[in-house]
Amino acid sequence: MQLLTILLLFPILSALLAISAGRSVTRVVAPLFSWIQVAVLIYICQPLFTGSQQTIILSDDFAVDRIAAYFLVLTNCIAAFSFTHAVAFFKTEESIKKSVDPQHEKLYYAAASLFVAAMSFVFVCDNLGFLWISIEATTLFSALLVYYSRDKHALEATWKYLIVCSVGIAFALLGTVLIFASSQQNSMTAGSICFHTLIKHGSELQPKLLQLGYIFCLLGYGTKAGVFPLHSWLPDAHSEAPAPASAMLSGALLNCALFAIMRITDLVKLTSHHDLATILPMDWGALTAVAAALLLVYQSGLKRMWAYSSIENVGIMLIAIGLGSHALFFLQALNHSIAKVALFLLSGNIIQECGTKELSKIRGVLKSSPLLGILFAIAAAAVTGTPPFGAFIAEWMILARNADAQNWIIICMLLAALALSFVAICIHVGRLLMGAARPNQVSLGSVSNSIVPAILCVCALVLGLSNLPLLLVNQL
Numbered sequence: 001m002q003l004l005t006i007l008l009l010f011p012i013l014s015a016l017l018a019i020s021a022g023r024s025v026t027r028v029v030a031p032l033f034s035w036i037q038v039a040v041l042i043y044i045c046q047p048l049f050t051g052s053q054q055t056i057i058l059s060d061d062f063a064v065d066r067i068a069a070y071f072l073v074l075t076n077c078i079a080a081f082s083f084t085h086a087v088a089f090f091k092t093e094e095s096i097k098k099s100v101d102p103q104h105e106k107l108y109y110a111a112a113s114l115f116v117a118a119m120s121f122v123f124v125c126d127n128l129g130f131l132w133i134s135i136e137a138t139t140l141f142s143a144l145l146v147y148y149s150r151d152k153h154a155l156e157a158t159w160k161y162l163i164v165c166s167v168g169i170a171f172a173l174l175g176t177v178l179i180f181a182s183s184q185q186n187s188m189t190a191g192s193i194c195f196h197t198l199i200k201h202g203s204e205l206q207p208k209l210l211q212l213g214y215i216f217c218l219l220g221y222g223t224k225a226g227v228f229p230l231h232s233w234l235p236d237a238h239s240e241a242p243a244p245a246s247a248m249l250s251g252a253l254l255n256c257a258l259f260a261i262m263r264i265t266d267l268v269k270l271t272s273h274h275d276l277a278t279i280l281p282m283d284w285g286a287l288t289a290v291a292a293a294l295l296l297v298y299q300s301g302l303k304r305m306w307a308y309s310s311i312e313n314v315g316i317m318l319i320a321i322g323l324g325s326h327a328l329f330f331l332q333a334l335n336h337s338i339a340k341v342a343l344f345l346l347s348g349n350i351i352q353e354c355g356t357k358e359l360s361k362i363r364g365v366l367k368s369s370p371l372l373g374i375l376f377a378i379a380a381a382a383v384t385g386t387p388p389f390g391a392f393i394a395e396w397m398i399l400a401r402n403a404d405a406q407n408w409i410i411i412c413m414l415l416a417a418l419a420l421s422f423v424a425i426c427i428h429v430g431r432l433l434m435g436a437a438r439p440n441q442v443s444l445g446s447v448s449n450s451i452v453p454a455i456l457c458v459c460a461l462v463l464g465l466s467n468l469p470l471l472l473v474n475q476l
Helices: 002-020 023-050 066-096 102-122 128-146 152-182 195-200 207-225 233-240 243-269 276-297 302-323 326-354 370-383 390-404 408-433 447-465 468-475
Strands: 055-057 063-065
Touching: 002 023, 002 102, 023 055, 023 063, 023 066, 023 102, 063 066, 066 102, 066 243, 066 326, 066 447, 102 128, 102 243, 128 152, 128 207, 128 233, 128 243, 152 207, 152 233, 152 243, 195 243, 207 243, 207 276, 207 302, 233 243, 233 302, 243 276, 243 302, 243 326, 276 302, 276 408, 302 326, 302 370, 302 390, 302 408, 326 370, 326 390, 326 447, 326 468, 370 390, 370 408, 370 447, 390 408, 390 447, 390 468, 447 468
Parallel strands: none
Antiparallel strands: 055 063
16 A cells, blocks of 8 residues: 555645645656655565566555556656656746746646556556546546647647547446456356456456457557547647647556556456457557558648657557567557657757747757757657667567567568658658758757756667666566
């Protein structure tokens, strides 16, 4: 129960302070609480990382195993980086737009803190019902972040986000009910939605109901993850949210939905529907990656471009889930989160500098802000899987695992998606960085605006040059 208390204590305190205290206090306290929570989580989960303990049982409905602990720490690290960068982001926003309402920023910090708590609970749920509640809570809290600017575009994006994701989550709820019904067999006549109980009695689950429940859960949580063609909410939401919120939406929230899919896929793989839990996520993941790569070619918005890049990476992670490899799923999620958070934070700086989100109107960033331009180029290379960054190692391992399984169609689709997205991103980023800067373009390439993205770029490089990926694969 100590871990559950930690997951609630700091976010609630941070949210209360954000509402009651001034902006200057909130800007200091929110990042501080986030990093303290990361340190405490690492300390509590240390037995899982060292292998001295396989699972930490928190209660009948909450538990943490090793893969959940890794995602829990990653999610809170992403949040801490985003809160840290938000200080410089909102100061710049305040200096550019003199009429910024301080209440918007206070509400942002309060909603963001509760959003992080909801995401964290996804990884400690050992109960399908609580898992569903946690993911639904992420939708409600993050909607307030999308609506930050309070204009018509933000309203449209927020409305679409709530409607599409709520419909998807409703499908996931129906899937949860069907899985519960499938458990009311033989020695489990009372039924259960606890993962450890369902896994223990996997062979007793009613096959047809389980199959149908899995498909509905995949549809529901897949909508939340932004899989094609259920992705319509994602580009709008990521584009309209402020940069630190976009970073959390892409670098943390998508992992939550995919983690739920992984848990249910693991359950179905223990039954006679093993092939369904392999073929369906892999095929859907490959289709999503190819579709996102095609959509990347004709993007006109800076943050929308990275949103479609996130959809492509969701497809790659879905393939890893279908392969049944927790290690490859986490490794791809880790590299994508690090690079994409850096890109969204840097994109926020560029938008503040140029005063527009339109790619066609952004030129000469490398000349106007050399530090910002260099970091942006590095992060873009990292997210496309260019060697020697960590994403290259993860994607290579996923391709190799598919080759071992002789999934040649998946390999061809994945290679096509990776190649097309690499070319599209290189063209868009090249145009953005080169050329002459606009006359009214100001330089925001200060150290304070670049510290967090620079640290993340270094982390992406370390993951590619060190043995850490191999250690994670061997441990998971």
